[in-house]
Amino acid sequence: MVKALTCLCCGKCCFVDLIAYAQKEDFERWRKEGRQDILNIIEHRHLVGAGDRMISADTGDYSHECPFLYDEGEKFLCSIYETRPLVCREYQPGSSELCPQWKIGHTGGK
Ligand code: SF4
Ligand code: SF4
Numbered sequence: 799m800v801k802a803l804t805c806l807c808c809g810k811c812c813f814v815d816l817i818a819y820a821q822k823e824d825f826e827r828w829r830k831e832g833r834q835d836i837l838n839i840i841e842h843r844h845l846v847g848a849g850d851r852m853i854s855a856d857t858g859d860y861s862h863e864c865p866f867l868y869d870e871g872e873k874f875l876c877s878i879y880e881t882r883p884l885v886c887r888e889y890q891p892g893s894s895e896l897c898p899q900w901k902i903g904h905t906g907g908k
Pocket of ligand 1: 816878882
């Protein structure tokens with residue numbers, strides 16, 4: 799069982815660009831909240847699925863970090879935290895190898 803861990807705000811999960819996996823419910827919420835700023839940024843990226851990654855339909859480049867991630871110096875933070883997509887809310891620190899806390903959550907750090 800994975801222990802509940804505190805997020806270190808290292809930003810690694812956001813460098814995977816989780817927002818590329820926003821769902822219909824997220825888009826509906828953003829429309830309802832009048833968050834055209836978010837919708838414009840996402841639409842402008844023109845991302846499409848390519849196997850297990852997302853690429854730009856314009857350039858063919860892989861997507862990099864989420865456009866809503868920002869560096870606060872010692873931490874990486876989310877500029878739309880209050881309305882971040884479901885995929886981000888559901889991601890638990892240490893729940894995958896992507897997170898530096900994965901080992902702690904699964905082996906107690908051994
Ligand atoms: S929306 Fe926020 S929490 Fe989700 S990937 Fe982007 S920066 Fe990270
Ligand atoms: S990779 Fe883990 S510790 Fe880093 S920001 Fe994401 S959840 Fe937090």
